[in-house]
Amino acid sequence: MKIPKFFLLSIFLLIFLILLPTKVMAEKSIPYAPKGLVVGIKKTASVAMELLKVKKNYNVLSMSSVGPDNKTFIFQTGKGKEQKVSDELGKSPDIAFAHPNYFAYGIDLPNDVLFPKQWSLINTGIAKEGGDHAWNYSKGSDQVEIIMLDSGVDDAHEDLQGKIVKMVYCPQPKENGETGDCTEDGVLGKDNVGHGTMVAGILAAATNNRRGVSGSGYNTKIISVKVLDRDTGTGEAVGSISTILKGLSWTQNYVxxxxxxxxxxxxxxxxxxxxxxxxxxxxxxxYDEIFNQLWGKGVLLIAAAGNCGSSCPSTNGKVLVNPDSYPAQSARVLSVGAIGPDDRHAAYSEYGMNVDLSSPGGVADNGLDECFIDLNTVGSSTKCLVSTWPGDQYAVVRGTSFSAPLVSGVASLVWSRRLDKFPGSATNADIKSLIEGHADSSISDTGRYFLLGKVDALAAVKAASQETAAVISPTVAVTPTPVNISCPSTCQTGLPEKNRGNANCDSQINEGDYQIWKSEFGKTGDVSHHMSDFHCDNSDKNSQVVDLIDFEIWRRNTTSL
Structure with missing residues (x-):
């Protein structure tokens, strides 16, 4: 179910989480088939006698021979008793071996129990059975970390242990408006809602550990900054902009x-x-000022586009349909919308040319607008996403909240690969260009619901391996509405970024400016002679090339895009 409600408490503008789970698995994941045991009887023992004893003493439901020597058997016992029964059988002098019926996995894919249900990893080229995929080139590194601003995290979760570098707690404003500073706190920084733990699982759950899910960032680690807390009245997670700004300031200091x-x-x-x-x-x-500062410090910013694509209520009770959302619409932020397994726009997702990329966010499994799956059933599938949930549990969820961390995980793979191959050209602008420029534009909703298409982890990671990464410029089929604006100079340093984009100085920001940018895309050198270099200033380390940053400035300043 979607949770798009918004409230206004006192003078604080509140931020609401994108989505909560619709079904949670209430037990730990297990790396073997439920109820199954594999038992070998020693050659010196009587098979018939041993089978009789096992059936009598351990309440075996069924048994069948699986070995060519008729001394290896599969026993079906009670669910949850697999390990205990196999341990007891192993003590018998006539039993050669006894163990649960463990799963086997392809050697190029992780052995996490729920990985087969994570279609999103296959869909984006992060993983692929029997074929090339991003993890073949990069599994992340200690050089790249993801700072997650959310509702905290369950760092004790079986699938997140060792993946959380630091836990920070940023308090919400008090009734008198006072706000405290963010502090490192492993207790207050814990997730009391569930949302942050789900986001963390998609970002960087422990991978190839025979349990739970696989994290898109594989070896990548997380710094959790808790800026959202549980609303005591609704049970939903909410936070004030002031608290989020505190969290971003802590982030800047840490960087x-x-x-x-x-x-x-x-x-x-x-x-x-x-x-x-x-x-x-x-x-x-x-947000804009702190985002500009973080960008200048080399930080890559990624945000969920929002879940009001169909509709959601406003604070005054009216209906919003596909409104702009923040921080996703901030100029320095990579905005991520949601698609389903068929690569089509998910109805709840924000859409339009203000949404840079799409990424799997899941769609409902049935007509009741819900995610539904029995995670304990081998071979079951879901159109939603699967992730970690507090208390060693797992949840099926959907929403752009979960599209964004998948892209963040991909970014960690791309950045790690680039640092390994060409550390001299591994800025945040380089990584953003690699991800945006190598998006899969072949999906049908590109140019209609999303600007650049679907994130393609394999293409971006492979491009990061090349010294001169071939970046694909976006194609815009929409004719934008002209915006009247002045043009101070070719290199537009004298104008606020929000007013830049007029390449031909005709007092309008329109399609003509886009065509100039397209013709100059990729050019380097003396940018003062490039009409479409809209961001050439001393704070931008990538200002010596006409690139996707210039395109983004033009796009955001053209009202219909």
Whole structure:
């Protein structure tokens, strides 16, 4: 079920989580088939006598021979008793071996129990049975970490142990408006909602450990910054912009203190633009300054596009349909929408040319708008995503909250590969261009619901392996509405970024400017002679090339895109 409700408490603008799970598995994952035992009887023992004793003493439901010597058997015992019974059988002097009926996996894929249900990893080229995939080139590294701003994390979860570098807690404002500072706190930083733990599992669950799910970032680790907390009235997760800004400020300080590392910030929350139903609504521009600072420090910013694609209620009770959402719409942020297993736009997902990429977010398994699957059943499948849930449990979920961390995980793979091969050209702008420029534009909703198509982990990681990565420029089929604006100079340093994009100085930001950018795309050198270099300033390390950043500035400043 979607949770798109929004509230306004006191003077604080609240941020709501994208989605909560619809079904949770209530037990730990196991790396073997339920009820199954594999038992070998010693050659010196009487098979008939041993079978009789086993059946009598251990309440065996059925048995069958699987070995060519008729001394190896599969026993079916009670669910949950597999390990105990095999341990007891192993003590018998006439039993050669006894163990649960473990799963076997292809050698190029992880052995995590729920991996077969993670279609999203196959869909995006992260993993592929019997074929080339991103994990063949990169499994992440200690050089790249993901800072997750969310509702905290269950760091004790069986599938997240050893993957959480640090836990930070940022308190929500008190009733008098006072806000405290963010502090490292392994207790208050724990997830009391579930959302952050699910996001963490998609980002970087322990992979190839014979349990649970596989994290898209494989070996990548997480810093959890808790900026969302449980609402005592609704049970939903919510946070104020002031608390999120505190978390981003802590992030900036941490980044500055660790120049030896590269950082990705994942944000799976949204504030929706309600100006269409509330003239008094003011767009939350507070993010822009801190995002510009973080970008200047080399941080890659990724956010969920939001779940109001169909509709959701505003704070004044009216209906919002596909409104802009923040921080996803901030200029420095890579915005991620959701698709289903068929690569089609998920109805709940925000859409339009303001959404940069699509990524699997899941769709309902039935007509009741729910995710439904028995995670304990071998061979079962789901159109939703599977991830970790507090208390060593697992959940099936859907939403752009879970599309974004998959892209963040891909970014960690791409960045790690680039650092390994060509560390001199591994800036945040380089990685963003590699991911955006190698998106799969062949999916049918490209150019309609999403600007650049679907994230393609394999293509991006392989491109990161090349010294001169061939970046594909986006194609825009929509004719934008002209926007009147002045043009100060070829290199547009004298204008705020929000007003840049007029390449031909005709007082309009329109398709003509896009065509100029397209013709100049990839050019380097003296950018003062490039009409479409909209971001050439001293703070941008990648300002010596006409690239996707320039395209993004043009796109965001053209109202119909």
């Amino acid at each position: 500055e203190a660790h120049p030896e590392k590269k950082f990705i910030v994942n944000m799976s929350f949204a504030t929706y633009d309600e100006s269409s139903v509330d003239p008094a609504f003011v767009k939350p521009a507070a």
